[in-house]
Structure formats: structure tokens, C-alpha cells
Amino acid sequence: MTATTDGSTGALPPRTAAASETDIETPAAAGVHEAAVRAVQRATEYLLARQDSQGWWKGDLETNVTMDAEDLLLRQFLGIGDESTTRAAGLFIRGEQREDGTWASFYGGPGELSTTIEAYVALRLAGDAPDEPHMARASEWIRAQGGIASARVFTRIWLALFGWWKWEDLPELPPELIYFPKWVPLNIYDFGCWARQTIVPLTIVSAKRPVRPAPFPLDELHTDPADPNPAKPLAPVASWDGAFQRLDKALHQARKVVPRRLRKAAINTAARWIIERQENDGCWGGIQPPAVYSVIALHLVGYDLEHPVMRAGLESLDRFAIWREDGSRMIEACQSPVWDTCLATIALADAGVPADHPQLVKAADWMLGEEIVRPGDWAVKRPQLPPGGWAFEFHNDNYPDIDDTAEVVLALRRVRHHDPDRVENAIGRGVRWNLGMQSKNGAWGAFDVDNTSPFPNRLPFCDFGEVIDPPSADVTAHVVEMLAVEGLAHDPRTRRGIEWLLAEQEQDGSWFGRWGVNYVYGTGSVVPALTAAGIPAAHPAIRRAVSWLESVQNDDGGWGEDLRSYKEAAVWSGRGASTASQTAWALMALLAAGEKDSNAVERGVAWLAATQREDGSWDEPYFTGTGFPWDFSINYHLYRQVFPLTALGRYVHGEPFAKAGEA
Numbered sequence: 001m002t003a004t005t006d007g008s009t010g011a012l013p014p015r016t017a018a019a020s021e022t023d024i025e026t027p028a029a030a031g032v033h034e035a036a037v038r039a040v041q042r043a044t045e046y047l048l049a050r051q052d053s054q055g056w057w058k059g060d061l062e063t064n065v066t067m068d069a070e071d072l073l074l075r076q077f078l079g080i081g082d083e084s085t086t087r088a089a090g091l092f093i094r095g096e097q098r099e100d101g102t103w104a105s106f107y108g109g110p111g112e113l114s115t116t117i118e119a120y121v122a123l124r125l126a127g128d129a130p131d132e133p134h135m136a137r138a139s140e141w142i143r144a145q146g147g148i149a150s151a152r153v154f155t156r157i158w159l160a161l162f163g164w165w166k167w168e169d170l171p172e173l174p175p176e177l178i179y180f181p182k183w184v185p186l187n188i189y190d191f192g193c194w195a196r197q198t199i200v201p202l203t204i205v206s207a208k209r210p211v212r213p214a215p216f217p218l219d220e221l222h223t224d225p226a227d228p229n230p231a232k233p234l235a236p237v238a239s240w241d242g243a244f245q246r247l248d249k250a251l252h253q254a255r256k257v258v259p260r261r262l263r264k265a266a267i268n269t270a271a272r273w274i275i276e277r278q279e280n281d282g283c284w285g286g287i288q289p290p291a292v293y294s295v296i297a298l299h300l301v302g303y304d305l306e307h308p309v310m311r312a313g314l315e316s317l318d319r320f321a322i323w324r325e326d327g328s329r330m331i332e333a334c335q336s337p338v339w340d341t342c343l344a345t346i347a348l349a350d351a352g353v354p355a356d357h358p359q360l361v362k363a364a365d366w367m368l369g370e371e372i373v374r375p376g377d378w379a380v381k382r383p384q385l386p387p388g389g390w391a392f393e394f395h396n397d398n399y400p401d402i403d404d405t406a407e408v409v410l411a412l413r414r415v416r417h418h419d420p421d422r423v424e425n426a427i428g429r430g431v432r433w434n435l436g437m438q439s440k441n442g443a444w445g446a447f448d449v450d451n452t453s454p455f456p457n458r459l460p461f462c463d464f465g466e467v468i469d470p471p472s473a474d475v476t477a478h479v480v481e482m483l484a485v486e487g488l489a490h491d492p493r494t495r496r497g498i499e500w501l502l503a504e505q506e507q508d509g510s511w512f513g514r515w516g517v518n519y520v521y522g523t524g525s526v527v528p529a530l531t532a533a534g535i536p537a538a539h540p541a542i543r544r545a546v547s548w549l550e551s552v553q554n555d556d557g558g559w560g561e562d563l564r565s566y567k568e569a570a571v572w573s574g575r576g577a578s579t580a581s582q583t584a585w586a587l588m589a590l591l592a593a594g595e596k597d598s599n600a601v602e603r604g605v606a607w608l609a610a611t612q613r614e615d616g617s618w619d620e621p622y623f624t625g626t627g628f629p630w631d632f633s634i635n636y637h638l639y640r641q642v643f644p645l646t647a648l649g650r651y652v653h654g655e656p657f658a659k660a661g662e663a
Helices: 034-048 066-078 083-095 112-124 133-144 153-160 175-179 193-207 238-255 261-274 288-300 308-318 339-351 358-369 404-411 421-438 471-486 494-504 519-532 540-551 579-591 599-611 639-653
Strands: 321-323 329-331 624-626 632-636
Touching: 034 339, 034 639, 066 288, 066 624, 083 112, 083 193, 083 329, 083 599, 112 153, 112 238, 153 261, 153 494, 175 193, 193 261, 261 288, 288 308, 321 494, 339 358, 339 404, 339 639, 358 421, 404 421, 404 471, 421 471, 471 494, 471 519, 471 579, 471 599, 519 540, 519 579, 540 579, 579 599, 579 639, 599 639
Parallel strands: none
Antiparallel strands: 321 329, 624 632
């Protein structure tokens, strides 16, 4: 891809072969099948060598420098900063800056205003002077984009904590929201679980409006320091945006007349809600942002830093830090051991590792120990449903998710365990829970049932990404595939999921990818699910998907898709530099569709084999995972390993399970 003047890869990728950085023998010389066999062997050895002694795998989860910047701001706010941490964070943030002075939210992406502002402020905390060249470039670019006034609400909240922005100029978020029953619009359970865990503590912060002394001014980040937040016109009153803007103005006025006893009671109720959801390891939901805001909120209601709740919360945040060899420190937004472990197990089994291999058995033991057997927030909508699922992280008993549960079941089915009854019982609970979490349209979301309210995304406060959890094609596909493997392909609930997937296919033959980038991920998830459930390879939906994948294959034989496809699907759908994970997703779909001997598959396999490193790994700087489409992107460092191994293993050894039968 060609770089634009801002350092982003704005031009469409040419359909030309990318030069390999490896010196291994090319598949053209050795034969595609033989090259694939060697690649499988090396990748298998590489992955087995990286299993933890407890049985799990976990790759780094890389996002963007806002995690690191907000960690420093939190420490500044609490007065617990230390020179070593600040220096290491500054080193990492500085190293991620681009030549034009900006920071992007994903590799190769355009400069992003809020990310750049938070990174700039963090470097000021780390001692970088505003007149240093790299800082001056950043502040000049920020002003050109509208300055702090144009940043997202979350960024301005962080600045308000230090008086760099006025609380009065932020959307109001009343803590009385905690009292809304679940049938009232905009109750906390109308929000996706990640947003809910963040919004509840922020209602306390919004009510308290704390200000710590600013260590320096930030006038250089305003277009006009004398008028940092010029008035903006309201949207028409008849529009949703206009209605919610006026609702926010009303809430600002209501703040002045809310009875003190009611506000105090609401704050205390919100605090209890937060404490009740603290995990055993001290974190909240296994996610860094809710943990950060929960610590701030509890501190504001009187919990000192030595209180067990606070001490455990702060210690949990330290576990999100990855210290690198160069002395820098990167903060993970989340950790993905359950997801990584089930995907690694599937990859190794499909690559031919025996089902009773000690390392696969150890992985199964660990996954069985991670099963969640108590109710969580999901039970608000499904109070009669018995628990039995898996979460994404080490500790997250409140929020198991449907996607992980489906993939863990698929992984456990590939292992010959010494206690088959234990495995069967766990799988049975997981299948029952997933079936119970089906939404009324027949599909599945990630964490909740029917989390589709149109109102949360309209709030002026919610400009930080997706805040609801509607059903998606990729999650639904994984559940359908799991149900088919469990012999439930013809169950009416499975058939409803299949019908939804067929109806959701895009006109060009692809499927949208909610949790991975993007149409390549969606299509790579759906086609194997449909064929596993008995949809024949000759079905028109399968043929359209195959045609689309063939049409977007790069000239080098691989597949790739840029994150810009979330904003400009017509231009970027299926377009981007070839990556190992996305090439694997395309191959998994094509292989499931019976295309093993096709030219497209051979070229894709050849690309994976040729780009594999000598140690059995692949390089992948591009972000192919998604937290919020476009707004929050993820580079799962294990994706580059598990998915190519899965695809190559299926190419060499065939599909892992027999089809459930013609539908």
C-alpha cells in the first residue's frame, strides 16, 4: 500500500505480489502440498513451545496508546506516579508517534485526534517540553483538527479531571440512571456490558466533578485559548440528535435541583454495583477501561488507596502492563487467555496433533477449570437460565460470552480427555447456556440477549464507539458451527440461526465481521458454519461467498482487509495488504466450500508457506481484530499463528468434522 502524506496507508493496495522477507524455499519449487506440510510442522512446534505450564496460551493484545496515556493520567490523579513507570510509558508512547506528529488508533491508519491529544498530554507528564520538535508537530496538528474541543467525550473527561476542560462543557451522566428498571429506555442494561461497566463508575465521576491541580497548562492544544469551547449549533429539534442534545441540556439544569439525599443514595448504589462486580483478581470485567474508572469512582466516594478493594484494583491494573526488552511499557486493554487457548487447541488438533497429546489435555484441563458456573449480568434478561459458559479473560465471572463458549466447546470436542464425563457435563452446560442466549431474531450477540436498543448510541456522551451488543454474523456462525458439531444441526433453534445468516449475506456474497476485520473475517466464519450444518457447497450463498473471496484475493496470493472497510465498505471491503490471519480466514471458508484444489486455495496456501519465518511464526503488524468497528482496533498477536496453522492443517488433513448432513 502506498503511504499518504499523513503517514497512513490511504491508497488502495495494488494487486501485486509482496516481497517476502523470508529466505525459505518457495512453494513453486517444492510443491504447494509439500510446502504446506513443512509449514504445519514448524508452526505446530512453535505454538506448542509457547504454552504456559498451566496449560493456557496468551498472545499480547495490542491496541493504541490511549491505554498507556490514561494509565499515566490515573497515576497522576491518584498521586501514585513513579519515575520508572512514567519513563517506560513515555518511551513506548514516543516510539509509536508518526513522522507527522500524530498517533493512529491502528497500524497504518490515519492520525486520530483524541489518541494524539492523550498521547501528547502523557508525554508532557513524562517531561517532554511543548517546544520539542516532536511535541510541536503534534500540537500543530491537533490545533488544525479543531483542538481539544473536537476530541471525544472520554478524552475531555480525562482533561476535566485536571481542570484542562470544564465539567460544565461535558454531557451530563446522572447517577440516578442506576435506578432505572430494565424496561425503561436507557437503563444500564440497554448498554453493552463493556459500556455498562464504564458508564456506571462514570456517573459517580460526573456527579462529583473532581479537579486535581494541573501540573502545566495546555493552551497550545486549543485553537483559541481565550475561547476553548466555542458554541456549536444544535441539531434540528425533530431529529434524534437534536432531541438528545436538548435532553442533555435539561439534565444539566436538573443537576441543580436534584435532592441531595437522592443523589447521595444513587452514588452509593452505583458504588455498591461496582464493588459487587469486582472480580477475584481485583479487576472489573477483565478489561482495563472499566477498572480505571471504577478505581477513580470508588476513590471519590471515600475509599482510600489502602482499602482492600482499591489495593486489589490497582494491583490488577499492573497486570495489564507488558514490559519490553527496550525498557518500554505497553498496557493491554484486555487479556485473552481463554480465547487464545481454545483457538490454539483447535489449530493444533486440526494440524494433526493427536487428540490425547499431553499438551492438548493440559489445555482442556485449564479450560474446564475456567468454566463459569454462577449467574452474571446476563441473568438480568435470562433469570431462569442455568449458568455454564466461558469468558475471554483470566477472571471475568460476571461476563461470560457466547463466542468464547462456542469455541471452547469446539476445542474440547477435539481433545481425548482422561475424564470424559467431566468434559461432557461441561459441554452440555455450555451448549444449554448458548442456546438460552439466542436473541429473538434467531441470532446471537456476544454477551447479552436482544441488546439492541436504538437509544444508547444517540446519547451525546456515547461517542467512543459501539455501546450496544446486537447479534452479529461471526458470533452466530460460531454458535451454529458448534451446534452442528454437537448433532443439533436440525434443531429448530439452529435452523433459525442459519436462516438469519443466509438473510444477512451482503449483496456481493460476503458477511460483515463485527469482531474481526471485517468482511473477510465474517465470511471466513460463516461459510464453515453453514457447511458444517449441512448447507451444500453448491448452495447459491456458498457459491456467492466463494466468488467474492476469489475476486478480492491479492495478486501475491494472500488476502487482506483494511479497517477502513468499516467506514467505506464500497471502497475497502476485502481490500488491504495481505496478512497471515486474514489469508487463513479466506482459506478456511474456501476449504469448507470444497475448493481445496482450486487455484485460489493453492495460491493462498503458497503465500502462507512462503511468508512463514524460519522459527515457524508469521509477522503481522496490521490490526485484524475489532473491539468497536473502526473506533477501537486490536492486534491479537496470536492470531498470526493460530489461524494460519488451522487453515494449513485443514488443507493438509481435511476438514475436522464430518458434515451434519444435507439441509
